[in-house]
Amino acid sequence: MRLCRAHAERLGLSVVGEYSDRAKSGASMFGRPGLAKLMQAADRDEFEVLVSEAPDRISRDIADLAHIHKMLKFRSIEMNCVNGGTMDTVQIGMYGVIGQMQREEGAKKVKRGMVGVVRSGRNAGGKAYGYRPVIGKKGELEIVDEEAAVVRRIFDLYSGGVAPRSIAAILNREAIPAPRGQRWNASTINGNGQRGNGILRNPIYAGRIVWNRVRMIKDPSTGRRISRVNPESEREEIAAPHLQIVDDELFQAVQQRKEATGGADRAKAPRSKRILSGLLRCGACGGGMALVGPDRSGNRIQCSTFRESGACQNGRRYYVERIETEVVDSLRRQFADTSIIEAYVEAYQAEQKRLRGDAQRARANAERALREAKDGITKIIEKISKGLIEDDEAAALLAPLRVERDRQKAILETTDEPTNIIEIQPKAVARFRENIESLVQIVREKDGEASPEIAAPFRQLVAAVVVNPTEKGQPYEINIKGYLSSLIESELSVIKLVAEEGFEPPTQGL
Helix, strand or coil, X not given: CHHHHHHHHHCCCCCCCCCCCCCCCCCCCCCCHHHHHHHHHHHCCCCCEEEECCHHHCCCXXXXXXXXXHHHHHCCCEEEECCCEECCHHHHHHXXXXXXXXXXXXXXXXXXXXXXXXXXXXXXXXXXXXXXXXXXXXXXXXXXXXXXXXXXXXXXXXXXXXXXXXXXXXXXXXXXXXXCCCCCCHHHHHCCCCCCCCCCCCHHHHCEEEECCEEEEXXXXXXXXXXXXXXHHHCEEEECHHHCCCCHHHHHHHHHHHHHCCCCCXXXXXXXXXXXXCCEEECCCCCEEEEEEEECCEEEEEEHHHHHHCCCCCCCCEEHHHHHHHHXXXXXXXXXXXXXXXXXXHHHHHHHHHHHHHHHHHHHHHHHHHHHHHHHHHHHHHHHHCCCCCHHHHHHHHHHHHHHHXXXXXXXXXXXXXXXXXXXXXXXXXXXXXXXXXXXXHXXXXXXXXXXXXXXXXXXXXXXXXXXXXXXXXXXXXXXXXXCHHHXXXXXCEEEEECCCCCCCCCXXX
């Protein structure tokens, strides 16, 4: 910042704003609030020159730096660097290549250093359950006896035929602290075969450190770091007998059972997509509902939180075909005519009318205050021109009026005009009613598997289907949460359609 200020002073520029992204990677434009604010200020024409120490302080990605330069150039904003001066297209291309190469080369050097750490028998990063860092010895781990006992117990239980879900439930009932979060889950114990994580699959418990199983890359469209599995040839493995918690025979027995129950590729097995896939929620804990296998009467679902960790009290199993039928029949009844949707829209319009009234009053007050401030300024200027008031006295009176004028202007600029009343789209309602009829046939004839063309409009309206806990043998209690926005002209908040006969629309704001 000091270098940039000094450079701006040499150029005769006035500094109107400073932007920075401390401890943020220049590999992406995402996750950089300082850069985002800078570009927003550029859109508002708040500055004419961007001063930076070097182009790689703005971005260390070729495409991103070129994009930023292009946008600034479009707005007639000059990019001027302490090291390089005014940036043109050729310089941007050259510095962009250099910046990205330096970033990638730095990553390679860090990785090379971590390989050396692993080959020396130390830990290159991350901490598995059962271990803790040795204070004063960087990269070295030691066994935590209490946690190691839990690890051995998990291996013993699994090798004895106990499922990971049941193991998680046992540990939760005994209030044994989980590695992360509040409870044990089956996924914590199972892990992933390709990535070698999870307690049952982690080779460190057998006294082997395996590093570089995955690599992290950034998605250019979102800036998020995504993990990718590396081939086995790129992995580093070193013996660490001082970290062994489980004996080799038990560890191998567990791996053999894992392979026998599906192996590493089980998650890749094709799964059918039902019309309610991903929409079902447990009414007790809010978790998802998962298929648990069929019986004589059909496919069943159960709260996944209950299955994974036993932390939910809703252990009842529900027939998914029955839920699908009730949901589709309920929507079919509700869309028999538009009166129900009109009732929702009427309630929404009443709330919007109240909000518009408040907005109109606030805007009218701001306009009146702005007129009064302008009139006061005009009167003082007239007095100055007639010699009725001294300059010093006029300046003291004008200052607060100008502040008030600018404040009211800002209020009006940030206050939108009230929107028009919304109306139902008849075509959207008719189209959805047609899709409902198609879904009725799917539920009855095709085991609930819908094509994307039919399921997509359904999912635009239905946000979730909540299955409330009930006792075995009692009728199902189901709530449908939906979006009204796909049926009206303007976007609405989430509303609730109760899957019951003769329900009453809400009378207050949605």
